[in-house]
Amino acid sequence: MKKSNIQLTTAQFAKLHEVNKRTLHYYDNIGLFSPDTKGDNGYRYYDLSQSIDFEYIRMLKELNMSIEEIEAYCKNPAADSFLKIADIKIKEIDIEIQKLKSIKKILNVKKDNLALCENxxxxxxxxxxxxxxxILITPYDFSEDNISEIFTYLKDTWSIEQIRMGIGGFISLDKVINEEFEKYDGLYTPAISGCSSAKKITKPKGRYLCGYQKGTWDKLPCIYKKMIDFAKQNNLALVGYAYEMGLNEFAISDFSQYVTKIMIQIKDNSQI
Structure with a gap:
């Protein structure tokens, strides 16, 4: 930017860029960014044309470059150096965007779950x-393991992002009918795109018999029995696995308010 005739005090320059004066004093003291001129009155002034350079420095700082890295570049600016920085930071930004999209998806799912639990x-x-x-699945017999062991296993098998989506269990329909709940067939989590290379399957679209149980896990056999009776009474043919998932674990202080959702697929005409 061409040098202008507009001179700004430290306070004015700080206000223009919405930063604290102490930031400018610090950058001046370490030689990273200093006022352009010194007036007859002894005060130092920034030229308006310095604004662009200052905003580039702020941008690099916002991209998590250290002061030392920024200072090294500013002392020897060059096209090749800038392009290298740009390529690195663009890759980091893409990763951060994907992470934020995953977090947004998790928050929306949790909001929907809590709205469902409310009534x-x-x-x-x-x-x-x-x-x-x-969904991502893993065969895992967790009946004898503690929570910390399960978490460590899933962190290594899936990812932290996947765990945040929720951890559910699945059990075969035969075991449900025979009331054999001692050993589940595995664990699952709704898949976040690009988050894991673990085994992935598709839970098909269609009608599902869904049961909601509020309270501790020892009440689940009761809701399962009622679901099987409901299916018989309404001539619903069930297939596959029962999928369990907690809906509100992060939003309750009393486990008696914990809500578990159970889903079992209903056969359509093409499956009969």
């Missing part, structure tokens, strides 16, 4: 239409 009674059974959903 639930202790138990509810209903038929729902669901779209297809990609």
């Amino acid at each position: 639930l009674l202790e138990q509810a059974i209903r038929v729902e239409e669901h779209p297809s959903e990609s």
Whole structure:
């Protein structure tokens, strides 16, 4: 930017760029960015044309470059050096964007779950239409392990981002019918795109028999029995696995308010 005739005091320059004067004093003291001129009155002034350079320095700082790295570049600016910085930072930004998209998805899912839990009674059974959903699964017998061991296993198998989406269990329909709940078939989590290379399957779209149980896990066999009875009474043929998932674990202080959702696929005409 061409040098202008507009001279600004430290306070004026700080106000223009919405920064604290102490930031400018610090940059001046370390020689990173200093006022352009010194007036007859002994005061030092920034030229308006310095604004662009200052904003580039701020941009690099916002991109997590250290003061030392920024200072090294500013002392020897060059096209090749800038292009190298730009390529690195663009890759970092893409990673951060993907991470923020994952967090946004998690927050939206949790909001929807809490809205669903708000008006639930202790138990509810209903038929729902669901779209297809990609889920990550892992066969795991967690009946004898503690929570810390499960978490460590899943962190290594999936990722922290996936764990934040929620951890559910799945169990075969045969075990449900025979009331054999001692050993589940595995764990699952709704898949976040690009977050894990673990085994992924698609839970098909269609109708699902859904049960909602409020309270501790020892109440689940009861809701399962009621779901099987409901299916018989309404001539619903069930298939596959029962998928369990907690809906509100992060938003309650009393486990008696914990809500578990159970989903079992209903056969359509093409499956019969």
